[in-house]
Amino acid sequence: MCGIVGVVSHAPVNQLIYDALLLLQHRGQDAAGIVTQQERKFFMHKAKGMVRDVFRTRNMRALPGNIGLGQVRYPTAGNAASEEEAQPFYVNAPFGIVMVHNGNLTNAHQLRHELADTDHRHTNTESDSEVLLNVLAHEIARATSGAPLTSAEVFAAVRAVHRRVKGSYAVIALIAGYGLLAFRDPFGIRPLCIGKAADGSTMLASESVALEGTLHQLERDIAPGEAVFVHLDGRIEAAQCAERSSLHPCVFEYVYLARPDSVMDGISVYQARLNMGETLAKRVISTVPPSQIDAIIPIPESSRPSAMQLAQLLGIPYREGFVKNRYVGRTFIMPGQGARKKSVRQKLNAIASEFKGKRVLLVDDSIVRGTTSKEIVQMARDAGAAQVYLASAAPPVRHPNVYGIDMPTRAELIAHGRTVEEVRQWIGCDALIYQDVDAMKQAVGxxxxxxxxxxxxxxxxxxxxxxxxxxxxxxxxxxxxSQAQEDDEDAPV
Structure with a gap:
């Protein structure tokens, strides 16, 4: 999961891209980068860190031009410690292309060999995004055969990319002197949308909140397998480039990843979380009688809508029992387990009066590794709770994710190979309630x-x-x- 944005405008775009990346900061906190184009020349700055730390006034002044793109990075493939793997990535031929990518390629290893042995293109990092850029560049070169670039050749190249590349990918690429190309994998796993502003500028972004927060009106989502080409003068052309496509967005976007004020593929994230609270209510009733619950307390922040809906349906008081330190990053997307463990107590503090002597139902959006849940349950007990129940608005996370979410190893997943009772005992709560898989899909769908x-x-x-x-x-x-071990060694003190 990363956050990507691209803009074509009649005015400088550096500040606009910066503002959009701030609105997408929740999608990645490891690194950030912006590239702009002026008179066919690219200007780029990228580094590890949060947007506000990566870009200073001097960096922004060095990003001129009316077209550009940016990314906030959340590493799931490659070397998270390497600044070289921060995006955007650049190749000089054909034409000069820079690219940002959200997702994860499942055949990157095979493609890397094809690029070296057949396409004779060099990749210098372990990033699958660099692989994807080189595949795109190679296919554009084949489509144009040395001729000037037209949208027909761009769409032909994207069709070839779809045939070669497997996995999840939402892509925005800037082709020097021509315009902005955006496309999405044939299943639409990772999100991408487009909108326009009153001044005529066009923005593409991972979430609608980036458009709305920069005064762009959301027009639509990019369809699965579709490619959109925005010319330098603002003209937009689009084509379906996948032989077969179907809309299967990542449900974890609605559970946790996206901001609640975003609308993705026609689904309000906030409404999706409310609906998950409704279906969770039925599971709670079958496990813990509402008469045995004194208060429902969310674990900030993604679980709040589900917890509020759950409390309303069960007729139980909703209380804020934890205060979040907003200056600590999202623990789920922190590279390295060591950094996650250290940040839980720094991130949350319990309000003792909301726990003392009470039977509380804590509601979380999901339980992935379980370490955070275990720590929070203990915090509730330390604050004086008489009983601590835990409900997850999502089902048990039992399988690795290979499409760009940081949960690829079975050993990291608390629910893998364990019963609900075994997970409950490990976490230390008095009752554990999970969402049902089919109920979750129906609630969101x-x-x-x-x-x-x-x-x-x-x-x-x-x-x-x-x-x-x-x-x-x-x-x-x-x-x-192996990457997790490196991350722990480099984790902040």
């Missing part, structure tokens, strides 16, 4: 009937791209385990 289904592999073990075997998961696990 009924907001937009045009959504065919969801990519929900971390819950149901079904990999929508059809190319993931146990051997591939094992290989991804091995790479992730």
């Amino acid at each position: 009924r907001i937009n009937p045009q959504v065919v289904g969801f990519e929900a592999s971390c819950f149901d073990g079904v990999y929508i791209t059809g190319d993931i075997s146990d051997a591939e998961v094992t290989a991804l696990n091995e790479g992730r385990n």
